Structure formats: C-alpha cells, structure tokens
Amino acid sequence: MSEMIAIEKKVLSENDRLAAEIRSRLHAEKIPAINLVSSPGAGKTTLLEKTLAALKTKINIGLIAGDVQTENDAQRLLAAGGFWVKPIITGGACHLDARMVSTALSGAPLDAIDLLIIENVGNLVCPSSYDLGEEMKVVLLSTAEGDDKPLKYPAMFRRAGILVLTKIDLVGLSDFDMDRAQANALRINPDLQVMRLSCRSGDGMQQWFDWLQQLAGR
Ligand code: MG
Numbered sequence: 001m002s003e004m005i006a007i008e009k010k011v012l013s014e015n016d017r018l019a020a021e022i023r024s025r026l027h028a029e030k031i032p033a034i035n036l037v038s039s040p041g042a043g044k045t046t047l048l049e050k051t052l053a054a055l056k057t058k059i060n061i062g063l064i065a066g067d068v069q070t071e072n073d074a075q076r077l078l079a080a081g082g083f084w085v086k087p088i089i090t091g092g093a094c095h096l097d098a099r100m101v102s103t104a105l106s107g108a109p110l111d112a113i114d115l116l117i118i119e120n121v122g123n124l125v126c127p128s129s130y131d132l133g134e135e136m137k138v139v140l141l142s143t144a145e146g147d148d149k150p151l152k153y154p155a156m157f158r159r160a161g162i163l164v165l166t167k168i169d170l171v172g173l174s175d176f177d178m179d180r181a182q183a184n185a186l187r188i189n190p191d192l193q194v195m196r197l198s199c200r201s202g203d204g205m206q207q208w209f210d211w212l213q214q215l216a217g218r
C-alpha cells in the first residue's frame, strides 16, 4: 500500500469513529439528520430557504452550512428564519468532515431541534467518502447540469438515499433529459428515491416538505 493511501485510510477511519459518535448523540436526542450534497449551484441553499419558509412554524430545523469561504449561505438561512444556523468555513477543504460537524454541534440547542440539515460544500466527489453522522445523504442534481452526472460521480449517487432533481422549470432550455438522468441514477443505485421539483415555480415542493415533516416525526 502506498503511503498516500495509508494516510487517507487513517483519516477516513478517524472520521468514521467521530461520525459514529455524532450519530449516537443525535439518536439519543431523537434528531434525524440529513447531509445535503451536490455540485456547486444545484440549488441547495435555495431549497433550504424555501424549506424554512414552508416549515419553520411546524418544525425546528437546525442547519449547518458548509462553504469553502464566506458565511453567505448561513446568512441567507438565518434571514429565511432558520431556528439555529451554524456556518462552517472550511478554509479550502472541499468537503465537510465529522470533526467540523462535531465542533459545530457543540453549542447547538439539541433539546429544541427536531431535524438537522447539513449543507455540505458543493462538490460531488469527496463528500461521498465522509460520513458526518447523518441518517441519509440527499443528493441534488439540477437540470442545468449534465444528465450523465450520476455515471460520472457514481459514489455519491450510490451512497445517497434520495435524489432531488432541481430547477425542473428550466427543462426544455437545454438538452437535459429528466428521465435519462433518473435512469442513469437508478443504474448506479436502484434503491434511490427520486423527487423532482422547482424552487422557482413551486412544482414538486410539497413532496419534499411532506418527506421532511415525516422524517422529523410531525
Ligand atoms: Mg449553498
């Protein structure tokens, strides 16, 4: 085994250990957690803004917003009425790891949080390798991207429980084919649940809200 691979294995096993700690802590507090992943610009923050607008009076959603630089997303989520929003600036790292999440959670009002959503750094590659203690990864793919992305970044789609096709109001403006994208994703992961929605038109949003409310047990 090369030295690089040995180091990477060590980092990941330490990450898995911390993620398991986070998971058992969240289980003890009965807080389901999802890890929202996508390439940059797929609409993670916008989806969360709409989610807060629809659900903030029904469930207390705790949010961790990861970005390489700036707290812009965290500010947007606070402005949208986020109950508890914690920014993580990775300062160059292209993914969140369990240590960052563990630190972010240290001051969190866990008693009052019904659901935790972690917005990962926009990147379809390494966030797939880093368990953050979540119940499920939710991967977003926008219709402004290529419909072959699931084939190009299979690990992410294999490890996700839900695929959300976003920006469906743009269908027809490019060659993106929703059925083809979905078929590609299901080839990689036949168990993937697929939702299609548009934050702009509102189409398909209710299914997402219902799913989150069910997850939060309300
Ligand atoms: Mg964002």
Ligand code: ZN
Pocket: 093, 094, 095, 123, 126, 127
């Ligand atoms: Zn990375």
